[in-house]
Amino acid sequence: MLPVSQAEQMILDLVQPLRETESIDLTLATGRILATEIVSRLDFPHWANSAMDGYAVKFADVRSSTSKHPITLEVVEEIPAGYQPQREIQSGEAARIFTGAILPDGADTIVMQEHTQRVQKNFVKIQIAPTARAFVRQQGEYARSGDPLLTAGMVLNAPEIAILAATGSSQVEVYRRPRVAILSTGDELVSLEQLLKPGQIVDSNQYALAAFVTQAGGVPICMGIVPDDRAKLTAAMSEAIASADLVLSTGGVSVGDYDYVEAILAELGGDIQIRAVAMKPGKPLTVARFERSDRAIVYFGLPGNPVSALVSCWRFVKLALVKISGLPASSWQPNWIAATTTEDLTADGKRETYLWGKLALSDGGYQFSLAGGSHSSANLINLAGTNALAVIPVDVTMLAAGIAVQVLVL
Numbered sequence: 001m002l003p004v005s006q007a008e009q010m011i012l013d014l015v016q017p018l019r020e021t022e023s024i025d026l027t028l029a030t031g032r033i034l035a036t037e038i039v040s041r042l043d044f045p046h047w048a049n050s051a052m053d054g055y056a057v058k059f060a061d062v063r064s065s066t067s068k069h070p071i072t073l074e075v076v077e078e079i080p081a082g083y084q085p086q087r088e089i090q091s092g093e094a095a096r097i098f099t100g101a102i103l104p105d106g107a108d109t110i111v112m113q114e115h116t117q118r119v120q121k122n123f124v125k126i127q128i129a130p131t132a133r134a135f136v137r138q139q140g141e142y143a144r145s146g147d148p149l150l151t152a153g154m155v156l157n158a159p160e161i162a163i164l165a166a167t168g169s170s171q172v173e174v175y176r177r178p179r180v181a182i183l184s185t186g187d188e189l190v191s192l193e194q195l196l197k198p199g200q201i202v203d204s205n206q207y208a209l210a211a212f213v214t215q216a217g218g219v220p221i222c223m224g225i226v227p228d229d230r231a232k233l234t235a236a237m238s239e240a241i242a243s244a245d246l247v248l249s250t251g252g253v254s255v256g257d258y259d260y261v262e263a264i265l266a267e268l269g270g271d272i273q274i275r276a277v278a279m280k281p282g283k284p285l286t287v288a289r290f291e292r293s294d295r296a297i298v299y300f301g302l303p304g305n306p307v308s309a310l311v312s313c314w315r316f317v318k319l320a321l322v323k324i325s326g327l328p329a330s331s332w333q334p335n336w337i338a339a340t341t342t343e344d345l346t347a348d349g350k351r352e353t354y355l356w357g358k359l360a361l362s363d364g365g366y367q368f369s370l371a372g373g374s375h376s377s378a379n380l381i382n383l384a385g386t387n388a389l390a391v392i393p394v395d396v397t398m399l400a401a402g403i404a405v406q407v408l409v410l
């Protein structure tokens, strides 16, 4: 059976980044992926300005000031933030200035307010000599007009949004989000609106996978439930393949009499690359590639068990979506960290085993705590709160409490 690491590499090789972009409003760009380099249109700061509330002076005038022998300057102008200074500072003069205000011509240094004493109405005593150019933010000190500020492939979070706003980008060019078709197969499934009859369960995978896709930056296209009926399944699968950038179906990939997905994929012309992976949960996994006139797309036939479906998404589909979305190659890898397990982790040693639980930072290191209750691939109940999967390699049957374990951060 195919080892997990090999399946990961095959999947990454199968999917290709979408290159289409769209221009969107900056206020809607949070979490999106930048598609172009952003070059500064301005110097940052745009002009020399004060980093303090205080007085703008000529350093040469005040270099010898002390509290015993303060130097007195005439205050010739007041410069609040947002105001354009009207005159050049001459020797013997100062301007009252506030944080973020333009440094007036002639001044080169700011004396902080706390080191001064205002006397009469228009004079100020400098009681401690500043250092030359103190508290002046020089024009272009952070970036020059024409400097690259952001590179294509960056995720737009609060810092990048701040930079785009500061450089005047009200619209931003981002990669289009991948459209991911989701369909659930199984005669036992009903949607949320329906009353459960004996033998029926709610199609929880549809909702779980839609949430997963959204969190991974994709647009879920929920195609609903398809019964275990070859003709209906063929129609639904071919519609999904024709319309989406990636297809996820759950169920119907095991060896049961009603497991048609793989056969239909082959009939529809899919190039089936993966049939099963040596992992637990998540062994049944069918991955097929379809050539379409516009692009090649990948179909994931995921196991129906709710935990297996999600583990396969976290372990494989996530990486595919990361690559398709336009993120740089450096992020096409699982987010592994080393943690200490708080209790014994056991496995059968035959397949790479994934156990779900919570990762937390404590005593200076990461600790993994196994979710309580049954680690059955059908038990979605104890998945609640899961933020990490601990992995037990093949041939290992126990990782004792206190031992380091590789953890996939979700």
Ligand code: AMP
Pocket: 184, 185, 186, 188, 189, 201, 202, 203, 204, 205, 206, 250, 251, 252, 253, 254, 256, 303, 304, 305, 306, 378
């Ligand atoms: P299958 O892979 O079709 O054999 O399904 C395996 C198990 O997962 C069965 O117990 C199904 O009832 C369950 N299952 C399949 N699809 C779903 C779904 N969409 N939502 C919740 N459970 C499912």
Ligand code: MG
Pocket: 185, 186, 187, 251, 252, 258, 304
């Ligand atoms: Mg089924």
